[in-house]
Amino acid sequence: MKSKYVFALLGVLLVQGCASELLRAPDLDDNKLYSQCSKELVEVYDVMTKHRANMSPQLRQRLISLLVSAEIDSQFKHFPYCADKLARARYYLQQARLVQVN
Numbered sequence: 001m002k003s004k005y006v007f008a009l010l011g012v013l014l015v016q017g018c019a020s021e022l023l024r025a026p027d028l029d030d031n032k033l034y035s036q037c038s039k040e041l042v043e044v045y046d047v048m049t050k051h052r053a054n055m056s057p058q059l060r061q062r063l064i065s066l067l068v069s070a071e072i073d074s075q076f077k078h079f080p081y082c083a084d085k086l087a088r089a090r091y092y093l094q095q096a097r098l099v100q101v102n
Contacts, residue, residue, distance in 0.1 A: 030077060030079075033079040034074060034077075034079070036079075036083075037070070037073075037074040037079055037082040037083065037086070038074065040083075040086045041067060041070055041071060041074070041082075041086065044063070044067060044086055044089050044090060044093070045067060047093060047098065047099055048060070048063050048064075048067070048089075048093070051093075051098040054096075054098060055096065055098070056096075059092060059096055062092060063089050063092060063093070066085045066086070066088055066089040066092075067085075067086075067089060069085050070082045070085040070086050070089070073085065
């Protein structure tokens with residue numbers, strides 16, 4: 001009988017710990033990295049839609065996959081992975097001569 005109460009108490013503590021993590025204020029660095037990642041996502045997407053007619057279907061699909069994956073990474077706060085995928089997307093656009101090197 002006591003084991004039921006112990007498991008119930010552990011369950012409550014676990015749920016409480018998870019809920020407090022969801023309710024904590026985001027770090028300032030997270031906000032900066034998220035806004036930077038979001039800004040670059042929009043820029044790469046705008047370039048892609050602007051030059052859509054000049055792209056091969058393979059390049060377009062590769063860019064869409066990278067953008068979707070970068071968005072998912074940013075939502076899970078994996079900002080280095082997001083930045084890496086956006087850099088690869090820019091590289092592919094540069095290789096296709098759709099974007100000039102900055």
